[in-house]
Amino acid sequence: MKLIILDRDGVINQDSDAYIKTLDEWIPIPGSIAAMARLSLAGWTVAVATNQSGVGRGYYSEATLESMHQRLRELVAEQGGTVDLIRYCPHTPEAGCDCRKPAPGLFRQIAQLLHTELTGVPTVGDSLRDLEAGVALGCTPYLVRTGKGESTQYKALPAGTQVFDNLSAVVDHLLET
Numbered sequence: 001m002k003l004i005i006l007d008r009d010g011v012i013n014q015d016s017d018a019y020i021k022t023l024d025e026w027i028p029i030p031g032s033i034a035a036m037a038r039l040s041l042a043g044w045t046v047a048v049a050t051n052q053s054g055v056g057r058g059y060y061s062e063a064t065l066e067s068m069h070q071r072l073r074e075l076v077a078e079q080g081g082t083v084d085l086i087r088y089c090p091h092t093p094e095a096g097c098d099c100r101k102p103a104p105g106l107f108r109q110i111a112q113l114l115h116t117e118l119t120g121v122p123t124v125g126d127s128l129r130d131l132e133a134g135v136a137l138g139c140t141p142y143l144v145r146t147g148k149g150e151s152t153q154y155k156a157l158p159a160g161t162q163v164f165d166n167l168s169a170v171v172d173h174l175l176e177t
């Protein structure tokens with residue numbers, strides 16, 4: 001199975017230190033929707049693993065979060081692609097859950113739901129915690145310079161992390177081989 005696991009905020013859509021609280025605040029990063037569709041059309045399974053502590057913090061509801069994800073699915077479908085799976089952690093840091101990145105719970109859920117291992121599966125993030133969560137289950141890490149990646153790029157990254165300007169550039173790389 002050709003599988004990729006994407007972070008959401010700062011990779012697919014613009015991020016904000018004030019959280020993405022409404023559908024109107026959910027704005028795709030140029031090229032990201034097309035990149036997801038290109039992968040899908042090339043036979044890749046596209047999964048999303050995202051921390052959404054704003055739910056647990058009371059900033060927005062799960063219904064509002066779902067409206068963002070429905071918009072994402074619609075936009076990718078308009079370009080011929082499919083978003084196969086979206087898993088999120090709604091918890092606050094204080095909840096001590098196993099699904100808030102850098103804990104690997106979301107990645108474990110994806111592996112179990114797709115009946116596959118994650119060894120060598122590319123994962124794309126803009127924060128260190130995104131990469132750490134995936135690497136814990138054997139993923140190959142890719143950092144993008146969009147969102148928080150602009151600063152994350154200067155931190156100590158997991159061994160083997162490849163850095164690209166944006167998701168579109170990562171997909172160009174993955175599809176060229």
Ligand SMILES: O=P(O)(O)OC[C@@H](O)[C@H]1O[C@@H](OP(=O)(O)O)[C@@H](O)[C@@H](O)[C@@H]1O
Pocket residue numbers: 007008009010015016017018019020049050051052053054127
């Ligand atoms: O990048 P992904 O995982 O898709 O989503 C991140 C968001 O849930 C929010 O995560 C928050 O971190 P805390 O949850 O407050 O530590 C902050 O970084 C916000 O700026 C950000 O929008």
Ligand SMILES: [Mg+2]
Pocket residue numbers: 007008009010011015125126127130147
């Ligand atoms: Mg992010």
Ligand SMILES: [Zn+2]
Pocket residue numbers: 089090091097098099100
């Ligand atoms: Zn959680």
